[in-house]
Amino acid sequence: MTADAAAGPGGEPGFTPDFTFSIDGVTVPAKKGDTILKAGLRAGKFIPHYCWHPGLSIAGNCRICLVHATKTMPPGKPVIACATEVVEGMEVESDGPRTKELREGVMEFLLINHPLDCPVCDQAGECDLQQYSFDHGRETSRFEEEKTQRPRKDLGPLIRFVGNRCIVCTRCVRFCEEVAGTGELSVVNRGDASWIDTFPGVELDNPMSGCVADICPVGALLDKDSMHSTRVWLLRGTKSVCAGCATGCNVNVETFDEKVKRITPRENQAVNRWWMCDAGRLTWREATAPARVGAARIAGQEVPFARALERALELVRDASGGVVGLTTGFASNEELFTFQGLVGRGAIAAAFAPDGATFTSRDGFAIAADKNPNREGARRILGEGALGAAGQDAAIAALEEGKVGLAIVHDAAPGGAPWSPRLLAALGKAKARIVLALHETPANADALRGAAVVLPAAHATEKDGTFVNAMGRVQRVRPAVPPPAGARSDLDVLEELARAAALQPRVLSAAGVFRRLAQALPAQFGGLDYNALGELGRPAPGAGEALLGRGRPLPIVDGVRSGYEAGPVSRAPGRADDEQVRPSVHHESLVGYGTRRGDL
Amino acid sequence: MATALPTAGPLVERTFTPEVEAELEALCARYPERRAALLPALRLCEREFGSVDLGGMKLVARLLGLAPAYVLGVVSFYTHFRRPTDGTYVIEVCRTLPCALRGADDFMQHVERKLGIKAGETTKDGMFTLKDAECMAACDKAPLIQLNGHNQELLDPKTFDALVDQLKAEPEAFELRKGCRDPFPWTKPADPAAQRTRPEGERDYEHEALTHEPTLLRRCYKGRATTLAEYQADGGYAGLKKALALPPQQVTDMVKDSGLRGRGGAGFPTGVKWTFIPGEDKVPGPRYLVINCDESEPGTFKDRRLIEEDPHLLLEGIAISCHAIKSQHCYIYIRGEMVLGAERLEAAVQEAYAAGVFGPDALGKGRRLDCTVHRGAGAYICGEETALLSSLEGGRGYPRLKPPFPAIKGAWGQPTIVNNVETICNVALILGRGLDWYKSLGTPPSPPDLYPKLPRGGAGSRGPKIWCVSGHVQRPGLYDVPFGVSLKQLIFDERFCGGMRPGRKLKGVIPGGSSFQILKADEVDVPLCFDAVANAGSSCGSAGVIVLDDSTNIVMALVNVLRFYHHESCGQCTPCREGSGWMLKIVERIAAGAGTLEDLDTIDAIANQACGKTICVLAEAFSWPAQSYIAKFRDEFVEHIKQGRNLTGGRLCAPGGSGK
């Protein structure tokens, strides 16, 4: 099997069973060392679980996965499926009456001190407690006593804790220790007075803190960004990738009423495991930021999109002299390829957002320093010459010669592309200028000012196409919401312009552009089929190691927590300062145009 | 319980002096990982800063390379650290069942009146903080308090007032009473004139009990610790010499052959446990011996006496056991409340290092042996062996999933044997006095002598044994009598406990510590050995024999027991965390006269839903008492429900101590 097959959820490279056992009479193949739960999940046999998470060590505390099984010690005593190793010929009862009774028991215990505030709880609709109590609960409660009370408080800039809902599964604590490696959370107190808390003054503020809300099986940890915004069952998910950096985390862009409400991670073992970073989670706000270019303009006056496009087409058709094109690491492969065709033999320069903070989790997930989602695509399509300073110098030279009739600027970079001042100055030398821009900020204001036509560019959540991540993996971005009123997608606009330039036939879809691109650039994209990219993408020729951070982090212990493990020690061995323990979050991509984490 | 976090007060940045930092580094060097020095480091904070406060936690986190939240999680798990809000004198009154049976509740009321504060409060002048406490492993000395970590025993209103008045009047002149100065609780020496009751040629356990010369406790009751010289003069450390001359396997075989079963509660054969350690070819690296001196099961107070007054018996046993299991480091995990025990044990360990029992060549051929006293910090659950290991490693005292068992994967992931103090003292005796002597005591497996009260097929219960008797007997205390003595004889014989207080009859006995089932008065004619007591539906457990007389309100007894286990549940697993509290609330409601008959079924259902479904057996520890009290004294529960009131006005039992 290829490395790629390992990427899927639960996918395992070269899974060959060592023996079989059975769950509810169904034969299940297993590898030596598998737990009942793991082997069951692989075979599509679901056993309820709260505390178990595939990316974390085994805690075995919630007890919802209790099953009856043969060949266990002592015979007849139920075992937890998440921690019990299967042996050949073991017979597991997961749906039978005896196991049902176990689950009813655990559910009853879990609910006695649970507030049952589902109607106002953000987790309702995607709550494992709600789900299992529907599946395994009793209809009436025998509990008549007063419930215990635990605090409700903010744990950090992104996360709120609602103590009474916490089932003390410790997923969040283990996440901060074993994955983020920052250890901001701990169970405090003991018994039914335990809850989850931080040390005063040391907030839950690591670059991946939002993940605790994803993995909390109940509504005890809430993402404040999306809290109280929409009932989750109304959300529509679009499988896309994050455009926050070159890692290209697989995400679900969740929308309601054609508006993005939140972005959550989607498992891809070759890219982001189960996680995503906090900054990426908030990238959807770029689409609604005040700096967004919402309407088309001709000579600085807002006009209907169709008129502006018409004007742009005229400019292309009538262009005399050379053409210069400026683009960014935020353009999709399809946009870049079309743009290249449009500019033809003219100079093309791609500018990139500056490097930002990086972070590597203990399990190999890495936030790339490169904040451009498609620098690798630009490199593969435009070639090294167009990139960075070299590309800009060539463009400046062409412009300064004074023979450029038309400059086409495709600026889909959040915060505005960081063109060099010299390039901005030189732009004025082109006779006319068409600008597609996502944002208008001090960075790109000079490019927009004096443009003959300005068209709104699409945000990543509005795009159809592909990006190539830092490791050379080609992944689909899918439009979750339409571009601003009346606007058409960047690819669509660029295609129209290219046809107007009569340089190439009009292609209608991203898939079509990709097909042409793969044919034209076999060394870069050969063998890839747009429709076969699937939900998890495919490595392009010469792709690097699958996981960006692999090899660097401390391995997480894939074992039962009962065994001894490296504890929640900070990443630095020996002495460590708090500052080292807690890397700060990068969110510069949001700074400067309206949204900061502190505002949440 | 107080659910407030120990985070009161502002964060004052703290630093240790270079000397204290060096002390901490020396502590770290005693463990394979720095994190293990967390509890000791927090004790340094207590000493240096007067309490464990936010600044101290932050400092320790930095010095040990831990996240501050982790340290807070650990601190808040334990109850025995001094908090910043504590007064100069912390007075903790034991309220657990054995003490309560001897008047602790009335005593507490007096204490509250005298100090003018309730439990959990501090006097306005900041002098006294009063806390409810749990079994201090001195149940024969009730009512008692801990005053800044030291037991002040056998108090009454008058002696308590005197204590407080003296503290107020001249705190400088006040000298803390440390340790017990009490005589042997039973007639000594053994009674040679005791009459046999069974024919010659048949074993007569009653006679054996009466004529037995105490062995485990023979050097105790001096009011101080036996010195190494005294211990040697009494034949001590001869067993170690013998052991070191034998190959390790042979020592293990002897222990196996002796029939010694663990004295910590489960009664698992010690020699057999030792053989579970995998060979060095399979699991290389260190092996550890860990001594369980967490003694917190209510009604159990033998280990405290052993380490406070005869520590070298344990240390000799440790050296022998380490030789047998090829361990080069023993950690003695002693519960945080045993301040004096830790002091005396530490002093004895230093003596033993000086004498070469521990140190560079202790095991011969240049093999080193180390012994480290590690103090806990107030959590009953840390007596459970895997919770103990979590705590030893510097964590919250969370029990771990089994398998893997500690013998395979224990402390720091290495093969580890956890044994109780008394168990290891027995090892010293096996080597010191010989197998033949040892095997002549107690009950053999599947007794061939047809001792009529023993069940067939049991594993036997060999050797000497200490019984801790508390509650409503004339002379509560420790009784060093081999297995086989009948429970009835122990309670009623004049040489031992001397029966009930005047005018009172026996109601029931919990034979093995409060987590086990109660036996009714007509069930106590049972030989005290693992097999027979198990057969009677309870357990010898940790030998905490709690005696209840007929004035005891069984519902109130259950409330007391459940409060303890609810407070001590570590809270990891759902059934125990939630079930213990639920059950307590129901029983409290019944005790308040608001119960229903269905409640009794619900209690049973909670027990069944929890037992066998949790990580450790604490679920059993609160379920078994509930189920057995209700099964055996159902009428009394029903009467509370029917009459809708507390039948004794909320009292646990008739006032007064032993009547002596």
Ligand SMILES: Cc1cc2nc3c(=O)[nH]c(=O)nc-3n(C[C@H](O)[C@H](O)[C@H](O)COP(=O)(O)O)c2cc1C
């Ligand atoms: C809740 C709980 C509390 C326990 N407390 C103690 C204790 O305080 N002291 C002790 O020696 N064993 C205690 N044990 C038993 C230990 O888990 C373990 O069985 C024992 O230390 C093994 O030593 P032994 O074989 O020498 O008895 C406890 C067990 C449980 C489940």
Ligand code: SF4
């Ligand atoms: S907050 Fe959520 S994830 Fe954390 S322990 Fe509670 S229930 Fe589990």
Ligand code: SF4
């Ligand atoms: S790591 Fe990069 S791709 Fe992943 S969520 Fe963060 S910004 Fe987006």
Ligand code: SF4
């Ligand atoms: S049974 Fe209770 S004490 Fe034991 S691990 Fe579970 S919650 Fe903790």
Ligand code: FES
């Ligand atoms: S999922 Fe197995 S115990 Fe929680």
Ligand code: FES
């Ligand atoms: S010391 Fe009070 S109950 Fe044991």
